[in-house]
Amino acid sequence: MIELLFLLLPVAMAYGWFMGRNSVKQNQQTAKQDLSIKYSTGLNYLLSNQEDKAIDSLLDALKVEDDSVEAHFAMANLFRKRGELDRALKVHEHLVRLGHLPTKDKQQAVYELGKDFLSAGLYDRAEKMFSKLLKSKTYGLKSLTFLLQIYQSTKDWQQGLTHKKLALKLADKRILHTLANFYCELATSAFEQDKYREVIELLEEALILDPNSCRANWLMAKIYENHQQCHQAAQCYQDIYHQDKEFFPDVIEPMFVCYQKLDAEDEFYKFIKKVYDETASSSALICYLTYVSQQHGDGKAKEFILTALKRRPTIRGFQHFVKMQMKQSDDVVNNTSLDLIKELISEYINIKHRYSCRSCGFNSSTHYWSCPSCHEWEQLKPVRGLEGE
Numbered sequence: 001m002i003e004l005l006f007l008l009l010p011v012a013m014a015y016g017w018f019m020g021r022n023s024v025k026q027n028q029q030t031a032k033q034d035l036s037i038k039y040s041t042g043l044n045y046l047l048s049n050q051e052d053k054a055i056d057s058l059l060d061a062l063k064v065e066d067d068s069v070e071a072h073f074a075m076a077n078l079f080r081k082r083g084e085l086d087r088a089l090k091v092h093e094h095l096v097r098l099g100h101l102p103t104k105d106k107q108q109a110v111y112e113l114g115k116d117f118l119s120a121g122l123y124d125r126a127e128k129m130f131s132k133l134l135k136s137k138t139y140g141l142k143s144l145t146f147l148l149q150i151y152q153s154t155k156d157w158q159q160g161l162t163h164k165k166l167a168l169k170l171a172d173k174r175i176l177h178t179l180a181n182f183y184c185e186l187a188t189s190a191f192e193q194d195k196y197r198e199v200i201e202l203l204e205e206a207l208i209l210d211p212n213s214c215r216a217n218w219l220m221a222k223i224y225e226n227h228q229q230c231h232q233a234a235q236c237y238q239d240i241y242h243q244d245k246e247f248f249p250d251v252i253e254p255m256f257v258c259y260q261k262l263d264a265e266d267e268f269y270k271f272i273k274k275v276y277d278e279t280a281s282s283s284a285l286i287c288y289l290t291y292v293s294q295q296h297g298d299g300k301a302k303e304f305i306l307t308a309l310k311r312r313p314t315i316r317g318f319q320h321f322v323k324m325q326m327k328q329s330d331d332v333v334n335n336t337s338l339d340l341i342k343e344l345i346s347e348y349i350n351i352k353h354r355y356s357c358r359s360c361g362f363n364s365s366t367h368y369w370s371c372p373s374c375h376e377w378e379q380l381k382p383v384r385g386l387e388g389e
């Protein structure tokens, strides 16, 4: 009898294995059917425009299977694009709450949730999300960029600068350029209170982060001039030219005043001639003509401007030429006509924008360090071409 039992043992094991496999298969089958039902229900809700019910149904499906995570990201991003932020938030929050997601997906969910909060203007919540990702290889730099965007909107320059160490480690030029401007913002406040030492120290920090920040040198020149250190100021003005030739036309006037204080006008005009030769800027041309006129007479100045206008015609250059013609002519009738032309050109120039953003094309008559349209720093520069520089 016992022998018979031993013989039946392998049969019992085989039966157990067979039944067990069937039971797993059955469970999988049931889960798939369940998932399929939830998706179908979700789609039905979508088709009948009951989007909130559709989201609930699809989110419920996600609990069962992770293969659909990408589809959920796509769905939430679509909601955000359409401006349906509450729905995008619902999906991303659900993804963040899911405990079993891989780290990559979890980080993506936190990052997208941060973007949702930012779009909704909920800066404190967005800040929390992006701060969580600063150590992430994939999202660290992107999150820091968004964090700095938040601090720029809230004018919390000090808070932005707490991330300086990470910015230096990441060595991203755009981030460093932004932080240099945060230093410039603090320096501007200190400048308004005439805190000389503080301004210099802040601007030095700005120039360490971004040696090409012409804004830092522009402020530095101003504080030096205010404290009768014109030699240092003159050097800053020259540095601006080497940093950003397009911005330089705006510096010509204060630079001239600085060289006047140094009694070094010849040196100034020598520099301006170099600027004109290299850039053909109309501001540099008009400035240099004063020198030609003083040194070699009005006739030579007129010859100079005619050659310059033939080489590169600009409205501002032509306006100056008309002014010179009027100055040299005693003919009253002729001068009345020239005066009319001059007025017309002035009107024309006045309706044209002086600055354009090199990043987004935004035009403005006023200069801003941060573009009001795209918020990029130091991108508003004098317009080039026939109607500009």
Ligand SMILES: [Zn+2]
Residues within 6 Å of the ligand: 357, 358, 359, 360, 361, 362, 371, 372, 373, 374, 375, 376, 379
């Ligand atoms: Zn812009």
